[in-house]
Amino acid sequence: MAKIEKISPLAPKGFPVMPQIDGVLFATAATGMKYKGRDDLLCAAFPDGATVAGVLTLSRTASAPVDFCRANLATGQKARALLVNAGNSNAFTGKAGDAAMRSTVMTLAENMGCAAEEIYVSSTGVIGEVLSADQINKHLSATVDALSPGGWRDAAGAILTTDTFVKGATRTVLLDGTEVTINGFAKGSGMIAPDMATMLGYIFTDADLSQDVLQSLLKCTADQSFNAITVDSDTSTSDTVLAFATGKSGVGERIRSVDDPLLAAYRAAFLDVMQDLAHQVVRDGEGAHKxxxxxxxxxxxxxxxxxxxxxxxxxxxxxxxxxxxxxxxxxxxxxxxxxxxxxxxxxxxxxxxxxxxxxxxxxxxxxxxxxxxxxxxxxxxxxxxxxxxxxxxxxxxxxxxxxxxxxxxxxxxx
Amino acid sequence: MAKIEKISPLAPKGFPVMPQIDGVLFATAATGMKYKGRDDLLCAAFPDGATVAGVLTLSRTASAPVDFCRANLATGQKARALLVNAGNSNAFTGKAGDAAMRSTVMTLAENMGCAAEEIYVSSTGVIGEVLSADQINKHLSATVDALSPGGWRDAAGAILTTDTFVKGATRTVLLDGTEVTINGFAKGSGMIAPDMATMLGYIFTDADLSQDVLQSLLKCTADQSFNAITVDSDTSTSDTVLAFATGKSGVGERIRSVDDPLLAAYRAAFLDVMQDLAHQVVRDGEGAHKxxxxxxxxxxxxxxxxxxxxxxxxxxxxxxxxxxxxxxxxxxxxxxxxxxxxxxxxxxxxxxxxxxxxxxxxxxxxxxxxxxxxxxxxxxxxxxxxxxxxxxxxxxxxxxxxxxxxxxxxxxxx
CATH class of the missing domain: 3.10.20.340 (ArgJ beta chain, C-terminal domain)
Structure with missing residues (x-):
């Protein structure tokens, strides 16, 4: 986990206790590419059939990982894995940066036994330095072997850059009569704030939601959360919020629209998690006292x-x-x-x-x-x-x- | 003139030597409404037939003086006088503020023997406090009596608020074979910067330009000067740039369009004055070191x-x-x-x-x-x-x- 020197005076009391979400596995590793003495690489795995949705930066100079996620979302395929590194955003690194990202994706795909289109990737950190694919690839075999349930706080900690605290949120709610869970974590201490403070957010749920419903839900709640905050008006080239729905709860499949009354309580809880995380990003805003x-x-x-x-x-x-x-x-x-x-x-x-x-x-x-x-x-x-x-x-x-x-x-x- | 405590490190060497412009008269006074030991009221008078043009803030909460100038510009009438006070912007002061402004205009109109539609007015200073009309009106008779040529630096000094130096610029240029003058002064140390740092600019010339040509000229040069600067992205409710052309040089009357080749050198000199003043506003930007x-x-x-x-x-x-x-x-x-x-x-x-x-x-x-x-x-x-x-x-x-x-x-x- 990131070493934190001085915690924001606006930080919440602590990281919440996060319930498990069946089939969501995490592993973290320390590449040493920028930070010493902390994990800076996160790998998450999802069970067969997990749907995915995303809200990505509108920057006209978006990073290679953002372009890659956007393309994968457009295929409509399921998600098998998420790979995030902290310390280098691999933004504005041209074709070399793109090739480095694709190399890490291919290596992870081999280790996971899945297709590149099933992998989502984010990089956060300094702009303009080509990512070293080797420094990531050499950890991927062991990281995939280490994938296991739980470890939410370690996962949330591995993606931090200039953040002063680890940001997580969780809600449980009834969906179609069954209790389901929505967990999330995020990083960021400015819209971009310094080059390393890109905003990233990840939401995980065991609801069984189609990609269309999940995408509509993510978009409308993002407008009232991550898209309703500002620290300094600056927008990162790498801002990414992704949601993954495993379907393991077995409920939600019959919901066809984000406006379905059956979804109302779940939608409110989903918005709660998104707002909680977005508020934590503001509370960690650079230099924020209020x-x-x-x-x-x-x-x-x-x-x-x-x-x-x-x-x-x-x-x-x-x-x-x-x-x-x-x-x-x-x-x-x-x-x-x-x-x-x-x-x-x-x-x-x-x-x-x-x-x-x-x-x-x-x-x-x-x-x-x-x-x-x-x-x-x-x-x-x-x-x-x-x-x-x-x-x-x-x-x-x-x-x-x-x-x-x-x-x-x-x-x-x- | 304003007392200046600490001068911006980016200030120019000094205030330029400004040639006279025949028929342009100035007088200043100290109302004591906010500042002590300095003049804070400027009155300028123009000869019969002077044309006027203006570029005014796009703020949707513009001040009463801005609304008044906009209405007078629309009448197409000539300009006889300009009245500026520093220390109170009379912005967001409702009907009471509007009435106070109209009272000062009527008093000046009586003293000048002109119509209210021939008077232009600006207020800069704190927002939300109703202007005291009496504090201005009681000086207007003596101020009108004191109107005299010259005194450019005193005039430019009387309109300052948080500025750290007096801002003036001048160019002489041949127009249709005759030498004409363009003088200007401005104030501002942010787009609005603190409440008192509204940007005001005034240009004076002896060219004989129709209101249409003067307005087009002011608009296109403002886009490359006052509308091409920013200190903090904040826009004042009172930003005003006005140009007055006395016609006393006797040249320019046959120019029908801002794109007339006859106007080219004059237009370049006009832009020079506008840019010089706009750059000085940036050079006085709050806290600016670069x-x-x-x-x-x-x-x-x-x-x-x-x-x-x-x-x-x-x-x-x-x-x-x-x-x-x-x-x-x-x-x-x-x-x-x-x-x-x-x-x-x-x-x-x-x-x-x-x-x-x-x-x-x-x-x-x-x-x-x-x-x-x-x-x-x-x-x-x-x-x-x-x-x-x-x-x-x-x-x-x-x-x-x-x-x-x-x-x-x-x-x-x-």
Whole structure:
């Protein structure tokens, strides 16, 4: 597991106890390619018939592993294995990087006795250095031999880079009358944050869901979790969230649509796991001292609400004001204005910590600034904005922008 | 003039010697509304027949003065006066703020003997506090009496807020065989940067240009100057650039289009003044230690090139890497990718200080990292990116993101 020097003040109390998911096996190894004294290679295996879904970075300079996952998802084949390495993202490494990735996939396919199209792969770490296939390949035989149930915390730890804590989440829920499990882990401490802080997330479940249902479920819950967070507005070339459904619970097979009422409780639990992990990524945001929830209502539609919420969450001026525990709502007005979406300046409302500080186009006379400041001195900050146009809503999460962010990023690589 | 505590390390050597522009008069006053011991109110008067053009913030929560200028521009009337106050932006102050602004305009109109539609007004400073009309009105009679030629530096100084130096630029150029002058001044140390760092710019010329030609000229040069800079990606509710043409030179009247070859040299000089001022705003960017030029080529079109260039210039990770003097070109790849515009990962080229560090989708083997680092240790940083798709180009300017930015903005208002 990764050595962690200094844990984020916003970290949860600990890693959750994760129930087994029948047929999901893990093994980890230490390649030494970048980190010393910790495992940095994760291999996961899935039973016959496991379906897979993915949400991948929209970057126009996506890494070779992202392109590979996208192509495999398009085949509609089942998933047999997942391979993740930490320390080198193999991004922007041209044809040599692509060849190195394919070499590791072929080696794993031989050891697993499966096809390359059944393997999913992620790399996270420094950009622009070709992955050493040999350093990974030489471990794959022993790693495949070591595959075994359990070991969730070790698995989650092997994929970390600059993270300060291991991120896991789990829920059990009834699906069609049977208890099923959803486990997940993630890494990331910025959208990309430093080159090594790509966001990766993996969800595992024993529900028996078709690829189509799993893909729809992953996409719609990602929009309210991993796609609703921002640390610094920067997007990695390698961001990847994958979901694997083993089907071993024997329930779920008759669900044909993500909107099937039979799926409702499961869908809520799935969203819970996704949000829990996404929030942990924000809580590990580089230099973060405060966790900020931004709720927008009254927008033209939900899309507009999200654009406005992200404009607030990405504003350096809003984020530095919160770092400074300053109830500077004028900066929120500015961020609403620059979003470019319809907003009625003269009916805009802003609440900080539940208290209305601005309404009808101006400050609320005599609002309690001391109560506001007291809220801002806490670790969890709530901002609500109603833009007075329609009924669109959105919620996103971010962290404050601090001196520690500058320190971490102004001298990361050198 | 504003008292300046600590001057930006990127400031130019001094304020330029500005030639007179016949018929342009200035007077300044100290209202004491926010600043002590300095003038914070500027009044400018223009001769009969002066045309006016404007480029105003796209913010959806624009301030009352911005709305007022926009409405006056639409009337097509001539301009007689400009009124600017520093210390209170009168933004997000509802109907009371609007009434206060109209009161100052009516008072100035009476003193000048002109119509309200012939007056342009800007306010810069804190958001959310209603402007005190009385504090301005009581100075207007004496200020109008004091209007006189010259005093460019005092005029430019009276509009400053958090700026660390006074920003002016001037060019003389032949227009249709006669020498004409273009003077300008500006304020701003962020797009909005703290609430008080709205960007304002004013251009004055004795050319005889119709409102249509002046407006086209201002718009196209703004796209390559004030609209091609970013400090922190935040956009003010009050950003305003206005141009006034007195016509006193007696030349220019026969020009009917901004593309008229007769205007070419003048247009270039006008762009020079606009870029000079815009660069000074970046050089006064909050906490800036380095001035960064980002050139993008090979994009689908010029629009796409500008989106990519702005994505690089706004990336906190690129800006912190430069603050850290780190040749971390992987972050530039990331910023190109997240822009969402077409880019060919495998033919992308990146140059730092003129040296090619990445090409054909990967690092240039054996590039001189020491030379790169030496360039990054300087004050003027050049980044060039070719995205390998088409022939679109764009150039934008920004500054680095430093601890000083956090210090300035995390405890500004309180």
């Amino acid at each position: 966790f900020i929830e931004v709720r927008v209502s009254g927008a033209e539609d939900n899309r507009a609400a999200k654009v406005i919420a992200m404009s607030i969450a990405n504003s350096p001026l809003v984020k530095t004001a919160i770092a400074g525990e300053d109830a500077n709502w004028g900066r929120i007005v500015m961020a609403v204005g620059k979003a470019g979406e319809a907003a009625d300046r003269d009916s805009l409302e802003i609440l900080i910590g539940g208290q209305k500080v601005a309404a009808e186009g101006m400050a609320v006379p005599g609002y309690d600034e001391a109560a506001c400041t007291a809220h801002l001195k806490g670790q969890n900050i709530d901002l609500s904005v109603d833009v007075g146009i329609g009924s669109g809503t959105a919620t996103v999460w971010t962290c404050d922008l601090t001196h520690d962010y500058i320190s971490i990023n102004a001298d990361y690589r050198s | 001035f960064i030029e980002v050139r993008v080529s090979g994009a689908e079109d010029n629009r796409a090139a500008k989106v990519i260039a702005m994505s690089i210039a706004n990336s906190p990770l690129v800006k912190t890497a430069i603050a850290g003097e780190d040749a971390n070109w992987g972050r530039i790849v990331m910023a190109v990718g997240k822009a969402g515009e077409a880019a060919d990962r495998d033919s992308l080229e990146i140059l730092i200080g003129g040296q090619k560090v990445a090409a054909e989708g990967m690092a240039v083997p054996g590039y001189d990292e020491a030379a790169c680092t030496a360039h990054l240790k300087g004050q003027n940083i050049d980044l060039s990116v070719d995205v390998g798709i088409g022939s679109g180009t764009a150039t934008v300017w920004t500054c680095d993101l430093t601890h000083d930015y956090i210090s300035i903005n995390a405890d500004y208002r309180s």
